[in-house]
Amino acid sequence: MSHPYILTLSCPDRMGLVHAVSGFLMEHGGNINEAAQYNDTGTGLFFMRVGFTCPESDFAQLRAALAEFAKPYQMQARLYPRALPMPTVILVSKEGHCLNDLLFRWRSGLLAIDVRAIISNHRDFYQLAASYNVPFHHIPVTKDNKAQAEARQLEIIESEGAELVVLARYMQILSNDLCGKLAGRAINIHHSFLPSFKGAKPYYQAHDRGVKLIGATAHYVTADLDEGPIIEQDVARVDHSKTVDDLTAIGKDTESQVLARAVKWHSEHRVLLDGHRTVIFR
Structure with missing residues (x-):
């Protein structure tokens, strides 16, 4: 069973961020179904929102893995279960x-x-x-x-x-x-x-x-x-x-x-x- 999630993030802009995020999701079996990003040239910040499905049902475990992934990028990343109002x-x-x-x-x-x-x-x-x-x-x-x-x-x-x-x-x-x-x-x-x-x-x-x-x-x-x-x-x-x-x-x-x-x-x-x-x- 695939579980729908939404990932949002911001961090200092650098090369390869979209590739890195996509790679992290792929490692966890994530299938991206929507993605949008924005680079604010005035502040040098990168923003992204990704909707994806993932067989990973343990939300806390996936969130902990995301926190470790985010550290080297000085990234503020948040993960949300899409189905919850x-x-x-x-x-x-x-x-x-x-x-x-x-x-x-x-x-x-x-x-x-x-x-x-x-x-x-x-x-x-x-x-x-x-x-x-x-x-x-x-x-x-x-x-x-x-x-x-x-x-x-x-x-x-x-x-x-x-x-x-x-x-x-x-x-x-x-x-x-x-x-x-x-x-x-x-x-x-x-x-x-x-x-x-x-x-x-x-x-x-x-x-x-x-x-x-x-x-x-x-x-x-x-x-x-x-x-x-x-x-x-x-x-x-x-x-x-x-x-x-x-x-x-x-x-x-x-x-x-x-x-x-x-x-x-x-x-x-x-x-x-x-x-x-x-x-x-x-």
């Missing part, structure tokens, strides 16, 4: 369009995730969560209890084994400490085309500036507000006749689509970090 926790406040879209795509089999819990600082979506049989955790957040609220959020995230945390219009700024603990596994949707119109009410800012394009940005969460590595962006064309409400309605559709693509690519291990940038193997 990514455990995910979603955070939301009072805007539910992104949450609803993600839940529908997940239940329809369009996203390789397993939604383990929904956390909210409001009660608005407990019935939506129940309709998908997902545990709903109401954790109010105030300036006085923020540390305790985040501790409870992290407790849920860790107890559910979440490898991905999605801020689906969660309108609270995470502390630096929590951002650090979620580094590389938390995705936020910002209702604007970053780096323009950061912070609150970007559609009001866009309307005030008379923009002709509005957009949305999905990015990894960092301690710097709205500054994390960008995963996906998209825009919609508007004109002078559109009100703030019009822009908001158009923007919600764009936000949902952008966030869904970012979650899909992350859960399929298609996103590799390249400093403040990302490499996306679509």
Whole structure:
């Protein structure tokens, strides 16, 4: 029986890397069915994503062999069983369009995730969560209890084994400490085309500036507000006749689509970090 795996890696670029990786997989009976690579000439780094099947059923043993292979190349290599959906926790406040879209795509089999819990600082979506049989955790957040609220959020995230945390219009700024603990596994949707119109009410800012394009940005969460590595962006064309409400309605559709693509690519291990940038193997 062949077992499907995904291998991602990055390391300083040098000759023969593709040959070496292919050779390692061949030694372990691996059959490559998809591969993509990228050489960042600016940083001198090499990135690669490989999908392969292998008769090796002992995941820990194969991962240990990969770790030994990677050492001489100063390689950061990660191996994932392809068949396992990514455990995910979603955070939301009072805007539910992104949450609803993600839940529908997940239940329809369009996203390789397993939604383990929904956390909210409001009660608005407990019935939506129940309709998908997902545990709903109401954790109010105030300036006085923020540390305790985040501790409870992290407790849920860790107890559910979440490898991905999605801020689906969660309108609270995470502390630096929590951002650090979620580094590389938390995705936020910002209702604007970053780096323009950061912070609150970007559609009001866009309307005030008379923009002709509005957009949305999905990015990894960092301690710097709205500054994390960008995963996906998209825009919609508007004109002078559109009100703030019009822009908001158009923007919600764009936000949902952008966030869904970012979650899909992350859960399929298609996103590799390249400093403040990302490499996306679509």
